[in-house]
Structure formats: structure tokens, C-alpha cells
Amino acid sequence: MGLSLRSISALSLIAAMLIAASFLGYTYAVGAYQRTAGSSPEAVGVIKVYGPILYGEDRDYLVRMVDYAVKNDTIKAVVLKIDCPGGYVDAIEEVYFSLLKLKAKKPLVSSIIGLGASGGYYIAVAADYVYALPTSFVGNIGVIAFLPYKAWPYEDVVETGPYKFTGFSRKEFPSAVQGVLESFLKAVKTQRGERLRLSSVELSKGLIYFGREAALYGLVDEVGSSMDAVKKAAELAGLERYTVVDVNEAVKGGGVLLALNAPSAWNLKTLKALRYHPAPLYMYLPVEELIVEAPWNYSKALHTLTMGAGKPVVVVDYVHQNAFFPNEVSVLISRLTARGCTVKYAVEPQGLEEALKEAVAYVVISPRSPFKDEEVELVKDFVNRGGRLLLVHEPSRSLTNGINSLAAEFNVIFANGYLYNLEKNYGNYRNIVLDSFRGDLTKGVEKLVFFTASHVASKGNEVAFVGSGTTSSEGELSMIYSPIVLAGFGRVLAIGDQTFLEEPYCYAEDNYRFISNVADFLVGG
Numbered sequence: 001m002g003l004s005l006r007s008i009s010a011l012s013l014i015a016a017m018l019i020a021a022s023f024l025g026y027t028y029a030v031g032a033y034q035r036t037a038g039s040s041p042e043a044v045g046v047i048k049v050y051g052p053i054l055y056g057e058d059r060d061y062l063v064r065m066v067d068y069a070v071k072n073d074t075i076k077a078v079v080l081k082i083d084c085p086g087g088y089v090d091a092i093e094e095v096y097f098s099l100l101k102l103k104a105k106k107p108l109v110s111s112i113i114g115l116g117a118s119g120g121y122y123i124a125v126a127a128d129y130v131y132a133l134p135t136s137f138v139g140n141i142g143v144i145a146f147l148p149y150k151a152w153p154y155e156d157v158v159e160t161g162p163y164k165f166t167g168f169s170r171k172e173f174p175s176a177v178q179g180v181l182e183s184f185l186k187a188v189k190t191q192r193g194e195r196l197r198l199s200s201v202e203l204s205k206g207l208i209y210f211g212r213e214a215a216l217y218g219l220v221d222e223v224g225s226s227m228d229a230v231k232k233a234a235e236l237a238g239l240e241r242y243t244v245v246d247v248n249e250a251v252k253g254g255g256v257l258l259a260l261n262a263p264s265a266w267n268l269k270t271l272k273a274l275r276y277h278p279a280p281l282y283m284y285l286p287v288e289e290l291i292v293e294a295p296w297n298y299s300k301a302l303h304t305l306t307m308g309a310g311k312p313v314v315v316v317d318y319v320h321q322n323a324f325f326p327n328e329v330s331v332l333i334s335r336l337t338a339r340g341c342t343v344k345y346a347v348e349p350q351g352l353e354e355a356l357k358e359a360v361a362y363v364v365i366s367p368r369s370p371f372k373d374e375e376v377e378l379v380k381d382f383v384n385r386g387g388r389l390l391l392v393h394e395p396s397r398s399l400t401n402g403i404n405s406l407a408a409e410f411n412v413i414f415a416n417g418y419l420y421n422l423e424k425n426y427g428n429y430r431n432i433v434l435d436s437f438r439g440d441l442t443k444g445v446e447k448l449v450f451f452t453a454s455h456v457a458s459k460g461n462e463v464a465f466v467g468s469g470t471t472s473s474e475g476e477l478s479m480i481y482s483p484i485v486l487a488g489f490g491r492v493l494a495i496g497d498q499t500f501l502e503e504p505y506c507y508a509e510d511n512y513r514f515i516s517n518v519a520d521f522l523v524g525g
Helices: 021-026 056-071 089-105 119-124 173-195 211-216 226-237 268-276 287-292 326-337 349-357 373-384 400-410 511-522
Strands: 043-050 075-084 108-117 129-132 137-139 208-210 243-246 313-317 342-346 359-365 388-392 431-437 448-451 462-466 484-487 492-495
Touching (some): 043 056, 043 226, 075 119, 075 226, 089 108, 089 119, 108 119, 119 137, 119 173, 129 211, 129 226, 137 211, 326 342, 349 359, 359 373, 373 388, 373 400, 448 511, 492 511
Parallel strands (some): 043 243, 075 108, 108 129, 108 137, 359 388, 388 492
Antiparallel strands (some): 137 208, 431 462, 462 484, 484 492
16 A cells, blocks of 8 residues: 555554553453364364564464465365454555455454454454454554654755655645545455444544444454354355364464564554654554653753844743743744744743733743742733733643643633544544634634644633534533633633644644734734
């Protein structure tokens, strides 16, 4: 497929498997099959797919076993015993298409004896019939992808195109990832056919189903063991007397498969390291690793910055471990300096009071430490004197306690979690579209795109609204939400997304126009 570009070293693509590692205790192992004695030369072959498929050796070993089963005239049917979280995208697809060729010649039955999630489920659906244990984990259809790194130009390196290093536009990358999801969904819908009782929207949520649930929804055909699967395979092949052949034993040379099967081997650091690997991947990741790993590593490496040389003055907060770099808000800063402003970064707590004395606006972006009581009173006094306050929260980088320690004083609360829409979005379910507005702040704006945004609660002060079908990740409730509010008698603007300020995302739909309007708001225009 198009995304399996081994020359792209900056990209690793994974299917999401976000479940607690402790749940693995629910999986039951079934004993390995051995060759059995019998007068009939006809056999049911068993191929064990255990652990992630990460290396070329894993892929080739599985394909060799499939090829062995195809060419061995003694083997009349095949059972896949699956306890697998997936692997590299191209490896999973190679195994999947090899299995389809096997199925065209001989009956194929899958038995999910533990984990049949993500790429593991992708492999399972190639079969004519799928079993799962009552507590097997089944499904988790979906994709996670790391954005390509930004490539900086070097005079002593000559590349022939702007995307030669990365392979993708960061702005359009979510749409490319959506295409991978569509391929996954197509495989499931094609192989499960009328047995499937879940819509594409429901499947794309990435949910895990226990085996019994999976059978009810048509993700698998029946609850049963691997022994049931062998009997089913023999039945489909019309066998009454047969032996059972362990294909893994017959085809030696696996070795790597199972080497990193322990859940402790996978964490967010592992994923980030694999971004340099030349192939995309599906893989398992315990959810607690996402919680423990900090989404933003704060570094107070910023020197005192002042941009512009005129009046009025806009102060940007960098006192509260704010989770952004100045270059990420350069578009907003440029709009302010174009209006004759001087933009100053406040980097020391003791200098904040003095800085606000000459300022017309105060910008607070994703603080990771809360405001102290005396700082809150200082900002309240600033707003009461006519100053403008911009509050911006990025849920992918900071928790809400920092921003809400100040926002709550103006009857504004940033909600936990993020908003998503599985049907109406900008290339990815977390990229929400705002298309309903009120007030002068959105003058000239017809559509905005926010990238992982929280909604903001401030009754009666909403400025922009997301469409129907949008859901909160925390409340799991679909309703009309507003990620932008204007409170504090029109002097406090709260926005539940930071990414839209950054290039290239600021050029999506009417984002740039809205940023210009925000600049006007800050200088009192």
C-alpha cells in the first residue's frame, strides 16, 4: 500500500491497542498441538501466531508456514491459533493476503485464544470461520500515527523536494492515516460480510470486545476453543479421520517471534524510538504507559524575548511552565506586531506585576503549574482596568488545573479530555470542525478546524460551536459544544485549542482569519 514506504525514516504507523496491560490476565492459553498418530494421511494444520509481528523474520516465517500449508497435499484444512496484538502494517498485510490465497484452496479457521486485536484481528478475519474464547480480546480496529518530524534545511544537504525527508505534509497527514483506517475497515467488512452487525462508525472507535460480545456483533462466528476450531476445519474439509499437524514445528526458523511478547516491552518511549524504523507498524501499547509518560517536557530555556518596538504592549505568560515554544505562536505574534504592538514574554514571577502595568493584553497558553492567589488577584485587577485576557488550553500537552486556576475567576472552566467526531471531521476524528458562530470575534469566518480541543464552559458566553455528533472523551456524551467563549464583560477570551495557532494548521479553513480577529481583540480593535 502507499504508506508502506521503507525510505521514510521519520514515520512509524501503528494501529491503536489502548487497553490496560493487567487485563491480559483474562486470557487463557490452550495447549500446543503435536503431530498425532492415525491411519489417515489427511491432516488439519495448526499455525500459531503468538506475539507481535515486528521483524522481517516474523513476517517471512509466518508466510513460509502459510505457503507450506498451501503446498502440502496432506494438509486439507488449517487453523490459526492467534494471540497477537499486530505488527508492522506491511507485515500484517503480507500475512493477510497470503492467508486469503490459502483460503482459496483450503478451509481456514481462526481461533483467538487471547489477544486478537488490531493487526491480530486483521489476520483473524481472513478465515472462513472465527472462534474466540469468552474472554478473548477482539477488535480494536483503528490506527495511531506519529506526525512526521519537521525537517529543517541545511546548506550542506541537497534534497530534491520539500517532503523528501518526511514523505508527508503535516497538515494533510491525518487524511493519509484515515486512508489506512479505511483499508482496515474494508478488510473487516469484506470478510465478515452480512455477519457483521456493527457500522463503520462504530468499528472505527477502536473498541475492544470480549469474545462473547464479539460473537453477538459478528466480529467472530462463535465462542469456542482451539479444539472446536480444529473440528470445524475438519468438518469444512469433509474429513472424518485426520491427524493434527503443528506447522510451527514442521517449518523451523521462527526465532524472533515471541521474543518481545511481554507487555512490559511496550511503552511510549518504545514507540517514539521506532519512529526511526523504516516501516510503519501496528502494535500493542499498554494504556498506562500513555498516562505515565508526560505529554510535554517543559524546559525553561527561553531567554527574555521582546518583539516589536511600539505601543501597545502585549504580555505573554511564560511563568507557569507553559507548554509551548515561542515559534509555535509566531503567526499570532506577527499579527500583533503588524498592528504596532510590542510583545513581551514574562518569564519570572516577580516581574509579572510590573509587566502588566504597561500592557493592554495578557496571553496565557497551556500553563502546567497553577496561578497563585496573589497572581490571580493581579490578573483580575488587570482585567477590571480594561485589560484583555486570552486563555488558551491544549489538552494534549497540559492538564486543566493550571489554566482553570485562573479561568475559574472569570466564570470560565476548561473541560477535561477532548472533543471528537467520527463522521464530520478534518481528516481525523480529533480534528473537529466549527461551523456555527455568533458575535464580532468570528467576523468573516465560515469554518474553523481545531486539532484535539477541549470544550469550554461559560454559560451564555459561547462564541463558536461544533456540529452535532461531537462527543467529549471524558463524558462520552454527544451534544453541541463550544470550544470558544468570550466572558468577563467581553474582555476574557477562552479557546480550547492551541494547535490551530501553529503553522501549517493555522491555514486550515478560516483559522488564519480567526487568528487575525484574535489579534484585533487583544489590542482592543
